[in-house]
Amino acid sequence: MTFWGFMEYAAWALSAVFGLYIVTDWLRTDATYPEDVLTSSREGEIEAMTEEHRM
Amino acid sequence: MSDFDITSDTMDGMGPHGTKVGLLRVLGPAHVWALGVGIVLVGEYMGWNFAVGKGGAYAALLACWFAGILYTCVAMIDSEVTSTVAAAGGQYTQAKHIIGPLMAFNVGLYLVFAYTMLEAANAITAGYLISEVARLTGGVVELDQRPFIVLVIMFLAWLNYRGVLATLTFNLVITAIAFSAILILFLSTSGILGAGETHHAELMAGQAALPYGWIGVLAAIHFGLWFYLGIEGTTQAAEEVRSPARALPFGTLAGIMTLLIAATLTWYICVGLIPWEYLGDGVNGSVAPLFDAARLSGTPALVWLLGIGTLFATLASANGCINDASRAWFAMGRDKYLPGWFGAVHPKYRTPYRSIIFLVPIALAFALKVPLDQVVTFSILSGLLEYTFMPLNVILFRRKWPMGVIKRGYEHPFHPIPAIALLCLCSVAYFAVFLGYGTQLVAMIVFYIVASLWFHFRRYRFVSRAAQFTMPWPRPKGY
Amino acid sequence: MSRYVPPKQGRVGQFLDVAVLLAMTFGALYAPLYLGLAGSSKSVPAIGEATWESLGQNATQVAQYQALGLTDPAAAAPIILARYDYGFSWLALAVMFVVVIGYYVMMLRLSDREYRDVIAEKFDGSNGRTRR
Structure with missing residues (x-):
């Protein structure tokens, strides 16, 4: 197999590895933590805290 | 959900009370610079030269400076508003607080589409570059570019998934290398170091000066935007910088200065080495103009340096685009403008991981299935709609909360001149787009109109009203 | 309310x-x-035998084309001669501006309506109008 032919397969393989990592970690995270913890982020958090400090 | 409301002491839904897992505050001004310049610098390596094709070499320079003024206004306005409204989502969050929910929804879509499509275009360019390297090093007739396009997107998505600090530190390094490559090429070809190799007078002689006349200058502005498109993306990092009121204006304004320098140098190098017809044809002629300029210099080291610079610029841009598009998508999910499922933060890596994952197949579809010029045009036009929103935004911002009513991290000078200038420049840019791409513009606005109606009449019912206004500001004047 | x-x-x-x-x-x-x-595609006028002179290229321009690998003027001719057509109709231009301005007007008006609800609910604690 030529060098670049090998590189094509290597690129496919690496893409699959990154993809699999992301998907397995995603599914594991979703299964481990409750939904209300994962989606608990709220906008404007620092603004509220700096206001508290100023008061 | 209405189980929180920041006006209440007991259920304000934030800080230590509400957020259990939020985005991580780790970035400094250098990261903001890297995010802004990283997204844009690829425009110097490819794409801007279409402006030369649309109007000739001098037209491209005028377009470059004209767009430079436009973007300086963008950067100043953005710095003021975002240093005051520091939240992920950037202009989306600004629009929500200043103009209203429907505008915010549209702005959010502009952001996500502009960035995701730019990401796809970058991945395509990276794939093309690798196939060029394969061709030049011999042995391959026709390299399959698809695995490399997919690899670029998957690798950068993985990097983004794993955490923002590593992502933007990576961007800082490769952006700095790509910017230095332009400086080195300028120094070595312009005659400052060694003999000069540029031939400006001869290459721009006769009809080559302004081949289309002045209408060509107007038309060139369409692609003059490429020199800077995306600098406004710095605001997406607002929720992740340690000190937004300081770092965002500093990083954004340093970024626009870097780009003004890079854009002018790029123009000077390229038109001094490459005949304008070849330079301006980004498809059959000069796909990567700085790389071609390095080839014409005849120095192998410069060819390598600019080849690497081009690849790094595409990677940095795609990387920043994934970062920005996912923040905007996440912020909309968090407010239920989009399904709330997307408003999740990874408990360990502290990134908006579901938004990052969701946008991967979309970017792949844009990169592999949709023709490149459609993608690029849609991306530019979404950007243009966003710049039209900005002056309206800042005028209403100053009117609803006059100076002194709230604390601003940065106050831009000469208001309202930058806003009015930006609005005029945008009208000219619409005309430039109209010369050649009018039907796409109308098709795209029809899309945004349909999406707006869908949001107003269907999607908005899932959004709680008061809770989306999260800034601790007094009541806006006149409401 | x-x-x-x-x-x-x-x-x-x-x-x-x-x-x-x-x-x-x-x-x-x-x-x-x-x-x-x-x-938006460029159009190339039909030409006969292409030479560097007939393409209007001076010595420096020819040298740069040759350095780029285009040694044959016939190969460079389509790139050199292609031009955009900037003719346009004023009607089409008017339609475009009406669409753009109409879009912003519609959006600002609907946004403002939604915004008043938000402000009323946030600062008065109640929503002025009942909308389901």
Whole structure:
């Protein structure tokens, strides 16, 4: 197999590895933590805290 | 959900009370610079030269400076508003607080589409570059570019998934290398170091000066935007910088200065080495103009340096685009403008991981299935709609909360001149787009109109009203 | 009047909303293609035998083309001679500006209506108008 032919397969393989990592970690995270913890982020958090400090 | 409301002491839904897992505050001004310049610098390596094709070499320079003024206004306005409204989502969050929910929804879509499509275009360019390297090093007739396009997107998505600090530190390094490559090429070809190799007078002689006349200058502005498109993306990092009121204006304004320098140098190098017809044809002629300029210099080291610079610029841009598009998508999910499922933060890596994952197949579809010029045009036009929103935004911002009513991290000078200038420049840019791409513009606005109606009449019912206004500001004047 | 309580959206509804949005996006990307309206192409006038002189290239320009690998003037001719056509109709221009301005006017008006609700609920604790 030529060098670049090998590189094509290597690129496919690496893409699959990154993809699999992301998907397995995603599914594991979703299964481990409750939904209300994962989606608990709220906008404007620092603004509220700096206001508290100023008061 | 209405189980929180920041006006209440007991259920304000934030800080230590509400957020259990939020985005991580780790970035400094250098990261903001890297995010802004990283997204844009690829425009110097490819794409801007279409402006030369649309109007000739001098037209491209005028377009470059004209767009430079436009973007300086963008950067100043953005710095003021975002240093005051520091939240992920950037202009989306600004629009929500200043103009209203429907505008915010549209702005959010502009952001996500502009960035995701730019990401796809970058991945395509990276794939093309690798196939060029394969061709030049011999042995391959026709390299399959698809695995490399997919690899670029998957690798950068993985990097983004794993955490923002590593992502933007990576961007800082490769952006700095790509910017230095332009400086080195300028120094070595312009005659400052060694003999000069540029031939400006001869290459721009006769009809080559302004081949289309002045209408060509107007038309060139369409692609003059490429020199800077995306600098406004710095605001997406607002929720992740340690000190937004300081770092965002500093990083954004340093970024626009870097780009003004890079854009002018790029123009000077390229038109001094490459005949304008070849330079301006980004498809059959000069796909990567700085790389071609390095080839014409005849120095192998410069060819390598600019080849690497081009690849790094595409990677940095795609990387920043994934970062920005996912923040905007996440912020909309968090407010239920989009399904709330997307408003999740990874408990360990502290990134908006579901938004990052969701946008991967979309970017792949844009990169592999949709023709490149459609993608690029849609991306530019979404950007243009966003710049039209900005002056309206800042005028209403100053009117609803006059100076002194709230604390601003940065106050831009000469208001309202930058806003009015930006609005005029945008009208000219619409005309430039109209010369050649009018039907796409109308098709795209029809899309945004349909999406707006869908949001107003269907999607908005899932959004709680008061809770989306999260800034601790007094009541806006006149409401 | 009490504050507005949005309904909770189920998984299926969330999925459908994303599907609708994506369908609209790809529709907007492909529609100009299917209607044959996409892209602005240059046109190349027909020419006979191309020489560097007939293409109007001076010595420096010829040298740069040769350095780029285009040694044959016939190969460079399509690149050199291609031009855009900037003729346009004022009617089409007017239509475009009406569409753009109309879009912003519609959006600002609807946004303002929604914004007043938000401000009323936030600062008065109640929603002025009942809208489901």
